Amino acid sequence: MEPRATLNYYKETLKTLEKQGYHFVGTHKHSAVKTCLWLRRSIRGEGNCYKGKFYGISAHRCIQMTPSIFCNQSCVHCWRPLEAFNIVGEVEPVIWDAPDEIVEDCIKEQNRLISGFKGSDKTNMDAFAEATVPKNAAISLIGEPTLYPHLKGLIQEFHSRDMTTFVVTNGTNPGVLREIRPYQLYISLNAPDEATYKKASHAQYWPRINESLEEMRKLKGRTRRVIRITCIEGLNMINPAGYAELLERANPDFIEVKAYMHIGYSRKRLSREAMPTHLRVKDFAREIAEALTPLGYTYTITDESEISRVVLISSL
């Protein structure tokens, strides 16, 4: 069990996250940026992440950030320390920074973080020069971005700097989805039915998630729409027909079926065996695509990344 939220635990956890490579930006420490393994590989010309393979994003030009380290769910597979940040303002009132401050600081911090690559023999200097001008913000690092009350302005601020945006939400705030227009919108689905959702997320937002799926359908042609299903062995790799019914509601452009990764704080809650193999993920992705056919939808597996254990299903 992780400790209950207290101001001390909250502050200690902020320090732990800093040691783990999360860099808080803005004045009030609710936003963070972190460079990923793939940025380091990409800047050396040693490969790109699956988002590059699937959607053309260059990892060395991508800022991974969040405007809210807080979340309203407690998913078993989350790599965050759940209890420290779960309820916004539970341990301390939150003062939200303005979008322009967060964006400015994210870009500055990313540049500071990559500056060390300049002196390395392994760095591809063309990639390094490109990396100093990021082109995409993955608003998905940790926490739930729709809890930040100025998300629409944050997205607009990134776009005004000639950057694209990926927003990954847990779908619990459909009202926010009616307002925002990111370049690519993800909803994370971690269950095919309400009972499994409660086991996976320890939350009560099932009706709101269903509403968000309907909102996603309305965004067809206005933003690229993706549903991500995180597969946890022994918990939610069941009932492909249930997933298909939910997917029918959203009618996304893409479905990412991805393995849970046994990392971070999730290791306190799940065993390594909960991480399915790539083959298992691919078989399950096939079952989901097949379950959509009787509903009148044609979805096909179009790509995969074995190293990231993720399979891409596309709408045809």
Ligand code: SF4
């Ligand atoms: S919705 Fe995302 S950030 Fe929130 S607990 Fe679940 S996995 Fe973690």
